[in-house]
Amino acid sequence: MKPINDLLLAAYLDGEADSLERSRVDSALAADPALAARIRRIASTRDLIASMSRPACPLDLSQAILAKLAASPATDRLDRSSTDRRSAIVSRKRSRIITMISTRDRFVGFAAAIAAAAAAVLLIIAVAYRPNRPTDSNRLARVDSASKSASTRDAKSLFLRNPRSRLSAAQRVLQDTARSLELEDQERFAAALAAPTEAEIEHELSRESLVNILDRPASKRFVVAADKLDDSLRERVEEIIRDTPRKDPRYGRITIAPGAGFDPDHAAEEGVVFALAVDEPELKRLEASLKSKFNNQLIESRLDDALVARLAETDEVAIETGEPVPLVHHNPIAIASNEAEPASESRRPVLAESADATDHEASPVPDEPENAKRLAPTGVESRGRSTPTRRGLSKQKQLKERRSTAADSARDSLKGAVLDRGADLGRKAEEIDSDSAKSPAPKPIDSKALVDQPPDELSVVSGLNSVRIEKPAGFGDQRTQAAKPSTTIVIVEIVAASRKSSR
Amino acid sequence: MTSGRDERTLIEACRAGETEAFGTLVQMYQDRLFPPLLRLTGCADDAADILQDAFLKAFQKLDDFHGESSFYTWVYRIAVNLALSDKRRNRRAPSSLTGTGDSAFLDPSDDPDRTDPAAPLELAERETIIQAALLELAPEFRAVVVLKDVDGLRYEQIAAILEIPIGTVRSRLHRAREELRNRLSSLLGDRGGRNDRPRPVAAIEGDLNKNTK
Structure with a gap:
């Protein structure tokens, strides 16, 4: 038995x-x-276990939850047509994924061109997952971001396709609306306001810039296990990223809202991801810095493309600028010097000098940091290229404040605000038209142009020192797109120490 | 008006944009969901917070709910997963059991067998010890024993909520109880009448060996 x-x-x-x-x-x-x-x-x-008390919930959570939902302006829309809203979100996500895929395809050629000059590596660092309770603000943001109006999305979609067309269209809408206001047509005014604001334009430009950074084919991933997950941890990692000199000093900071499903292991948690492009020596330095800070808590693994795709889809994006490598004007014949700028004193003046270089002005290359530094604050570059940089949280806050102020003004004088905005957009559209007439290339989004156009500078990497050497006149005749990119995506993700063993 | 409506009607109302209906769903289930979360986290504040997060998440993902299980089971699963994925809470010291408002939960005044004035204190202390032992269990074992012994769910329900096979529920439950038995030997020794006093483990093992021969 x-x-x-x-x-x-x-x-x-x-x-x-x-x-x-x-x-x-x-x-x-x-x-x-x-x-x-x-x-x-x-x-x-x-x-014995069953003998434990079974207390009721001490709070009426229904009131708290309804208050959270009601506190979001999005809830009003939700209440009117939840089903429509949800459907709209689904279709919005689909269209955004399609947009992103096409953008990725488009930028593969560009990545190849850059990689030909310096074996570029894309690094994504994800830090500071917060298993703690989400704050009220991010809860609300979560609801709000999921509830943008269809008209705003349509306008954004138009802008993504062509910023110049979008500005012209917005101008027309606002001008029409201004006229309509005389007839007190409030509905048309509301439609005009649904057109993207300057802050929204910047946001989308940031996203485009981020997609550009993310668009590198290979990938790997680090995990940093930590005991405490808080802002100081994120700041420590960001400090390393900011202070590691790179030829492309930009980096994207992406906030992953709780429930966004970025990482299945942290589905319900907030996270911050940093995305940046580095070459191999830069990657090694960055790894060394991270290891020195986080010791053996650094774990490396592969990163899947779907994860990168979802990053580019995230709403909260900011592009910051870190420490650039020393930039020197150099005779191309005597390329190999790594001794040029030993200390930081040399960096700033050289960069300032670079900004004045007429050679750059004559042949701008999209997404190069030096060009980006000269962009207008609006993020809409005069030749139609859109590569905003140095936009971070503080910038976003400023933009939000400006937008809020603008809303107050609009309440005081609706007609005046609309007319001003229409005129402003009109000027921008005219500038674009004017500059386009003067300088036909490059077009805002044109993969062929990007591939065909060589970089305007070479990067020579030796040991731990990198020196950027400006392209001499006439160098642009050489074609570099035949070279294969050697790119890698790395994620460094900081999670609780107890997770380490499970990976 | 949302009172008196069944779960399905309320969910449909939520989908149609009637947010108030979701409040009714929360009221229907919050008190049933709170105790297991309290025992999983060891802290009333955390349990309430997780429960609120779970409901908010359920609201946001309502379109993903297709009725394969009951809404209660679905939210239960979300809440338990949130509790288990929260390593910070899982590492919380047992002393935090008596966080804000917890003392009210330990009120033993309805225990008819207790006449000793010190009884409430003893009961609270005993509960603290049991909770500490629960928190020392690995989360996957703690979840099974809480869902079974605290919440009284069937193996099948536990398997559905934790998305594990029933066989795994059985084995985890057995291991969890064994571990708790070792950790709570002092309480188990004092508990119950003479007839209920557990036999020494060696004797039990002897019996087992005898049975296997």
């Missing part, structure tokens, strides 16, 4: 044994009184 084990006895005790098992235990109990003692032993533990 098969022995009666404790698992079966527990199931018997819990009323979970099937009829066959029950009859087996019943028979065994009749024959062996010791079995009863074993059952009592299991029961005593079970009953």
Whole structure:
């Protein structure tokens, strides 16, 4: 006869044994009184746990939850047509994914061109998952970001396709609306306001810039295990990123809202991801810095493309500028000097000098940091290239404040605000038209142009020192797109220490 | 008006944009969901916070709920996963059990067997010890024993909530109880009448060996 084990006895005790098992235990109990003692032993533990009190929830969570939902302006829209809103979100996500994929395809060629000059590596660092409770603000932001109006999305979509067309269209809408205001057509005014604001334009430009950074084919991933997940941890990692000199000093900071599902292991947690492009020596320095800070808590693994795709889809994006490598004007014949700028004193003046270089002005290359530094604050570059940099949280806050102020003004004088905005956009559109007439290339988004256009500078990497050397006149005739990119995506993700063993 | 409507009707109302209906769903289930979360986290504040997060998440993902399980089971799963994924809470010291407002939960005044004035204190202390032992269990074992012994769920329900096979529920439950038994031997020794006093483990093992021969 098969022995009666404790698992079966527990199931018997819990009323979970099937009829066959029950009859087996019943028979065994009749024959062996010791079995009863074993059952009592299991029961005593079970009953002890079951004796714990079962308090009711101390709060009426329904009120708190409804208050959270009601506090979001998005809830009004939700209440009117939740189903429509949800459908809109789904279609919005789909269209955004499609946009992103096409953008990725488009930029592969550009990545190849850059990689030809310096084996570029894309580094993504994800830090500071917060398993703690989300704050009220990010809860609300979560709801709000999921509830943007269809008209705003349409306008954004238009802008993503062509910033210049978008500005012209917005101008027309606002001008029409201004006229309509004379007829007190509030509905048309509301439609005009739904057109992207300057802050929204910047946001989308940031996203485009981020997609550009993310668009590198290979990937790997680091995990940093940490005991405490808080802002100071994020700041420590960001400090390393900011202070590691790179040829492309930009980096993207992406806030992953709780529930965004960026990482299945942290589905319900907030996270911050940094994305940056580095070459191999820069990567090694960055790794060394991270390891020195986080010791053996750094774990490396592969990163899947879907994860990168989701990063580019994230709403909260900011592009910051870190420490650039020393930039020197150099005779191309004498390229190999790594001794040029030993200390930081040389960096700033050289960069300033670079900014004045007429050679750059004559042949701008999209997404190069030096060009980006000369962008207008609006993020809309005069030649139609859109590569905003140095936009961070503080910048976003300023933009939000400006937007809020603008809203106040609009309340005071609706017509005046609309007319001003229409005129402003009109000027921008005219500038674009004017500059486009002067300088036909490059077009805002044109993969062929990007591939065909060589970088305007070479990067020479030797040991731990990198020196950027400006392209001499006439160098642009050489074509570099044949070179294969050697790119890598790395994620460094900081999680609780106890997770480390499970990876 | 949302009172008196069944779960399905309320969910449909939520989907149609009637946010108030979701409040009714919260009221229907919050008190049933709170105790297991309290025992999983060991802290009333955390339990309430997780429960609120779970409901908010459920609201946001309502379109993902297709009715394969009950809404209660679905939210239960979300809440338990949130509790288990929260390593900070899982590492919380047992002393935090008596966080804000917890003392009210330990009120033993309805225990008719207790006449000793010190009984409430003893009961609270005993509960603290049990909770500490629960928190020392690995989260996956703690979850099973809490869902079974605190919440009284069936193995099948536990398997559905934790998305594990019933066999795994059985084995985890057995291991969790064994571990708790070792950790709570002092309480188990004092508990119950003479007839219920557990036998020494060696004797039990002797019985087991005898049965396997």
